[in-house]
Structure formats: structure tokens, C-alpha cells
Amino acid sequence: MISQGGVTYLAAQKRYVYTSWTEYTFEFYESPTPWGPWKHFLSNDFGGYPLSTSKYGGYGVTIPSKFVQPDGQTMFLQANVCPCGGGGIGTSVYNFNLRKLVLTPSTDAPATDLPSASVNLAAPSTGAVAISKSTQSGSLALMNDGVLSGSESDFDDEVKGASWWGYEWPARHKVNNVEFTSGAVSAEGGYFTGRPRVQVKQNGSWVEVGAQTVSPAYPGDVSAGANKRYTITSLRRRPMGCG
Structure with missing residues (x-):
């Protein structure tokens, strides 16, 4: 199940990004049009329930247009901690929380590099x-x-x-x-x-x-x-x- 998300247009990339969440994850989709079809490109897993401790992501995941940088790649993701999922005494809930998110456009061009023992591709x-x-x-x-x-x-x-x-x-x-x-x-x-x-x-x-x-x-x-x-x-x- 996905819910309580939002769609943001990244003008520099000419792409719409739909953000949503499950009880355990943040989910990200992209499309060239606001009506889809939507392609899933990223999931961030916060682990087991409850979602409302300081470790977890919260809900109501959105990307406010105000916080999208001109390059269309750097932005800030907003999500809230909810008292119903485990937050309680001593847990701060319903705050305005931002996480930095950087999206890099991919290319489908064939690989041109040759395998080399001297190159660390993980760098x-x-x-x-x-x-x-x-x-x-x-x-x-x-x-x-x-x-x-x-x-x-x-x-x-x-x-x-x-x-x-x-x-x-x-x-x-x-x-x-x-x-x-x-x-x-x-x-x-x-x-x-x-x-x-x-x-x-x-x-x-x-x-x-x-x-x-x-x-x-x-x-x-x-x-x-x-x-x-x-x-x-x-x-x-x-x-x-x-x-």
C-alpha cells in the first residue's frame, strides 16, 4: 500500500516525481507526464515497525517545490513522525522535517570502459x-x-x-x-x-x-x-x- 504522497515537477529534468510511503519505506516514482505511466526508481527502507521513533522516516512524504535547487537534482524531502505508530511520551511528533535528496539522471548508453584491476568502480x-x-x-x-x-x-x-x-x-x-x-x-x-x-x-x-x-x-x-x-x-x- 502507498499513500499520502505528492507529485513535484523537476523543470530542469522535465520529469515529474511522485513520492509516497508504506509503513516501512519511502517510495519514489518518475514520469514525463503528471498522469504517468509511473516508473519506480528508488525505495528507502527504515526497517521494522513502529515508524515513529527517531530512527524511522515517518509519513506524508513530499518534495516541496520551494526546496528544489535550479539544477533539478538537489532537493529536500519532507516527512513527519506520527504519534499513532509508536511515538508517545518523549517523542516529538508532527514537526517539519527535511532530508537532503540528490537525484542523478541516468543514461542507457552502452558501457565503454574496459575492466581494469587499477580502477575501483565503488569510489x-x-x-x-x-x-x-x-x-x-x-x-x-x-x-x-x-x-x-x-x-x-x-x-x-x-x-x-x-x-x-x-x-x-x-x-x-x-x-x-x-x-x-x-x-x-x-x-x-x-x-x-x-x-x-x-x-x-x-x-x-x-x-x-x-x-x-x-x-x-x-x-x-x-x-x-x-x-x-x-x-x-x-x-x-x-x-x-x-x-
Whole structure:
């Protein structure tokens, strides 16, 4: 279910953006016309219920036109905390809250770069944006800050059957391997119980890369270790493509 949102016109991009929410997420759609068809392009997951603590996003998600910058890419998102979803004594509700939002137009042009061991596509300079189902700290900056000793979790009050971390780019790229460096590990978690797998986005959907191997072999338990690097490679002759 989506509700209580709004449509804002981004003149510089010649696009309408529709913002809405569920009990757990913010949802974003775009269209060249105010009547659609609408294409879903972004979701932000705040985790389990209730939505009305300081951690969660709130409801009534809108982008006030006043706070859209001339470039049509930088803007501020407004949403409120509601007393009915868990807010109560000591919780500030129905405030005017703004979050900075930056939208980068994408291109469908074919990838022109060649896979290179010396190029880190996760670096912010490539336009990479870190993504995850959710993040405990509220920030994914450590995923591409170049420091391999940090640690982040996706603890969000939900029991998940799978956990995912990754990157999106505004342009297509060719990739020859993916390096995963583990964070803090303990008996309570911090490791995958199965082999880490790589997916790529094709036509808006995430699909599994074929014939993957992990080196060194991933144990799937606490012995995976902290701050340990694992390299995932496809045995296919052609490189993995990221859109």
C-alpha cells in the first residue's frame, strides 16, 4: 500500500516525481507526464515497525517545490513522525522535517570502459551510490570511503532471509570481479550463512551473475573473520556488466 504522497515537477529534468510511503519505506516514482505511466526508481527502507521513533522516516512524504535547487537534482524531502505508530511520551511528533535528496539522471548508453584491476568502480568519483536493504547507522558512507577497517550492519528490528549490499551508477560499467571485505564478526552475526553472491541490474531487475567463484572459499560461519577480503569472480569469458 502507498499513500499520502505528492507529485513535484523537476523543470530542469522535465520529469515529474511522485513520492509516497508504506509503513516501512519511502517510495519514489518518475514520469514525463503528471498522469504517468509511473516508473519506480528508488525505495528507502527504515526497517521494522513502529515508524515513529527517531530512527524511522515517518509519513506524508513530499518534495516541496520551494526546496528544489535550479539544477533539478538537489532537493529536500519532507516527512513527519506520527504519534499513532509508536511515538508517545518523549517523542516529538508532527514537526517539519527535511532530508537532503540528490537525484542523478541516468543514461542507457552502452558501457565503454574496459575492466581494469587499477580502477575501483565503488569510489565516489565514478558516481557510485552505495545501497543496502537498510543500515543501522543510517549512513552507507563507509561502503566507499576507501577505508577497509570500518563496519556497518543492517540491523533494523526485522528477521531477514537474505541481506544485500551494493552500488548503483548513473551509467553502465563493465566489471571483472567484486571484492568484499567483511566487517565486525561475532557469535551473534556479522557474516553470511551461505556463499556471498553477485547480482547485476538488467532492465530494472537484479539478476544473478552466472558461474561465480569466491576466493578464498567462504565458510558461511563466524570463521569468515573480520576485515577479511573475499574476491568474487565470474567464470564466463565476458565481464560482468553493471547497469
